[in-house]
Amino acid sequence: MQTLPKLKISHLDKSFSAGRSRIKVLDDINLEVGDNEFVSLVGASGCGKSTLLSIIAGLQDFEQGEMLVDGTPITGPGRDRGVVFQSYTLLPWLTALQNVEFALRETGHGAKDITEVARQHLDLVKLSRFADRFPSQLSGGMKQRVAIARALSYRPKMLLMDEPFGALDALTRGQMQELLMQIWQEHRLTVIFVTHDVEEAVYLSDRIFVMGLNPGRIKECITVPSARPRPTGIQHDRDVLELQARVLKSIREETSRVEFE
Numbered sequence: 001m002q003t004l005p006k007l008k009i010s011h012l013d014k015s016f017s018a019g020r021s022r023i024k025v026l027d028d029i030n031l032e033v034g035d036n037e038f039v040s041l042v043g044a045s046g047c048g049k050s051t052l053l054s055i056i057a058g059l060q061d062f063e064q065g066e067m068l069v070d071g072t073p074i075t076g077p078g079r080d081r082g083v084v085f086q087s088y089t090l091l092p093w094l095t096a097l098q099n100v101e102f103a104l105r106e107t108g109h110g111a112k113d114i115t116e117v118a119r120q121h122l123d124l125v126k127l128s129r130f131a132d133r134f135p136s137q138l139s140g141g142m143k144q145r146v147a148i149a150r151a152l153s154y155r156p157k158m159l160l161m162d163e164p165f166g167a168l169d170a171l172t173r174g175q176m177q178e179l180l181m182q183i184w185q186e187h188r189l190t191v192i193f194v195t196h197d198v199e200e201a202v203y204l205s206d207r208i209f210v211m212g213l214n215p216g217r218i219k220e221c222i223t224v225p226s227a228r229p230r231p232t233g234i235q236h237d238r239d240v241l242e243l244q245a246r247v248l249k250s251i252r253e254e255t256s257r258v259e260f261e
């Protein structure tokens with residue numbers, strides 16, 4: 001028996017209004033993501049990565065096509081999909097703990113349970129000691145860890161991440177990548193990860209969807225064969241560097257095609 005993909009997108013189109021006309025930003029998107037798979041979306045700026053991710057999150061509609069999660073059409077945002085954006089989107093007047101608790105309202109948990117679950121998730125991202133700090137008292141990496149704890153607190157099966165480490169310095173970014181790998185491996189989530197950073201995409205992903213430009217579409221899908229768990233430093237192995245170069249070439253081909261059109 002064939003297993004159902006976690007996410008299946010077929011013939012999806014998306015346009016935005018531009019004055020009186022409409023501009024197609026996503027054209028005939030077809031992709032499948034398996035259960036527990038880690039995939040990245042990469043491509044030149046403006047190719048529609050964030051638009052596609054927010055459609056998967058149910059935050060934007062689309063005109064044509066079909067999108068199924070576990071075989072069921074998506075009709076809007078849902079607790080089966082956690083979302084983490086580049087900007088931390090924490091509520092500044094709430095502490096780290098309260099930010100996570102806030103996401104757990106309306107989950108049917110009692111107040112005591114909510115605090116317990118929120119604490120467990122701060123622990124998961126190694127922030128227990130900072131539970132009572134306000135966002136302004138946390139570093140960028142810590143804020144993003146709260147955002148991850150919040151997104152995971154209601155136990156989604158799919159985590160959608162839009163450039164989550166894009167604003168962090170290189171060292172913190174590396175630490176966050178490792179933390180994410182660890183959480184993904186322990187909790188068996190399906191992750192869809194948007195990034196500009198090819199090294200990051202190759203390090204984290206099972207497969208990389210390279211998107212084409214004008215209109216945005218899936219240009220090619222590249223499998224990353226490196227075994228897991230992947231040790232730190234693997235980014236500099238020869239075969240990994242070659243794969244990074246291949247992904248970069250695929251993105252660049254597209255930008256030069258558009259420049260010369």
Ligand SMILES: Nc1ncnc2c1ncn2[C@@H]1O[C@H](COP(=O)(O)OP(=O)(O)OP(=O)(O)O)[C@@H](O)[C@H]1O
Nearest residue numbers: 016017025043044045046047048049050051052196
């Ligand atoms: N709300 C909107 N209204 C009109 N056009 C939009 C809207 N949102 C996005 N676009 C356009 O859709 C295209 C895709 O944008 P999107 O942000 O998805 O690209 P991206 O690949 O994520 O870009 P980047 O890598 O720079 O973040 C762009 O041309 C953008 O200008």
